[in-house]
Amino acid sequence: MSNLEVMLQSGADEMGIALSPKQNRLLCEYVNLLVKWNKVYNLTAVRNPEDMISRHILDSLSILPFVEKCVAPGEHFLDVGSGPGLPGIPLAIMLPDRCVSTLDCVGKKTRFQVQACTALGLENVTVLNKRVEKWHPDALYDVVMSRAFSSMKDMMTITDHLLKADGRWLAMKGIRPDEELAELNAVRPDITMIESHSLDVAGCEGQRHLVILERMETARA
Structure with a gap:
C-alpha cells in the first residue's frame, strides 16, 4: 500500500468505515488526480x-452511513456545488449501486470531474456543468446534498x-447551524429539520455537522 492508502485506511478504520482495497485505491487515485490538476487549474485551496x-x-x-440510509440502491442523489467532485465522487466510489449526479457551474471543475x-472507471456518475437554478432534470432526485x-436558506x-x-x-456544515435553521424557518416554514448529527472526521480539527431536512408534508407522513 502507498503512504496515502495507509493513511486513508487508518482514518477509515478510526471512523468505522469499511473500505475495500479497490475503494481505497480509487479514492487515492482521485486524490492524485486532484493534486495534478490543482497545480494548473486551482480547484481547491488544499x-x-x-x-x-x-x-x-x-x-x-x-x-x-446517512447517505446509505436515505438513498436506496438504484436511487439518485445530486451533489450541488460539487466543485472538484466533493462529496459526490468519493460517495460514488463507495456506493456503486447508487446513481450520482454532480453539479457545478465552473467549467474547469466539471472538466476535472469528467476526466477523473x-x-x-466510474459509470454511476453524471457530471453537470450547469447553474443550479437553470437545471431541470427529466426525473427529480431522491436526495439533494x-x-x-453558505446559506441553508439559499440551498x-x-x-x-x-x-x-x-x-x-443533506446539508454538511461546520458548527451546528442554528441561526441558519431559524433563517430558513422564517422564509420556508414548510421545510423542517428531521435529524442533526455531529460528524467525527479523522485528522480534522473543528466541528462538523450534517443536517437532514424534509418538507413538512413528508415529515408528517
Whole structure:
C-alpha cells in the first residue's frame, strides 16, 4: 500500500468505515488526480495530498452511513456545488449501486470531474456543468446534498425544484447551524429539520455537522 492508502485506511478504520482495497485505491487515485490538476487549474485551496485525505476524502465519507440510509440502491442523489467532485465522487466510489449526479457551474471543475470519472472507471456518475437554478432534470432526485452552500436558506430555495416530493436534503456544515435553521424557518416554514448529527472526521480539527431536512408534508407522513 502507498503512504496515502495507509493513511486513508487508518482514518477509515478510526471512523468505522469499511473500505475495500479497490475503494481505497480509487479514492487515492482521485486524490492524485486532484493534486495534478490543482497545480494548473486551482480547484481547491488544499494543496497537500495528505491534507486532502482528511479534509476532502474522509470528510466526504463521514456522511456515508446517512447517505446509505436515505438513498436506496438504484436511487439518485445530486451533489450541488460539487466543485472538484466533493462529496459526490468519493460517495460514488463507495456506493456503486447508487446513481450520482454532480453539479457545478465552473467549467474547469466539471472538466476535472469528467476526466477523473473516466480515469477511475466510474459509470454511476453524471457530471453537470450547469447553474443550479437553470437545471431541470427529466426525473427529480431522491436526495439533494451539498457541503459548499453558505446559506441553508439559499440551498433549500434554489434546489427545491430538483427534489422529489418525499425527498430529503443533506446539508454538511461546520458548527451546528442554528441561526441558519431559524433563517430558513422564517422564509420556508414548510421545510423542517428531521435529524442533526455531529460528524467525527479523522485528522480534522473543528466541528462538523450534517443536517437532514424534509418538507413538512413528508415529515408528517
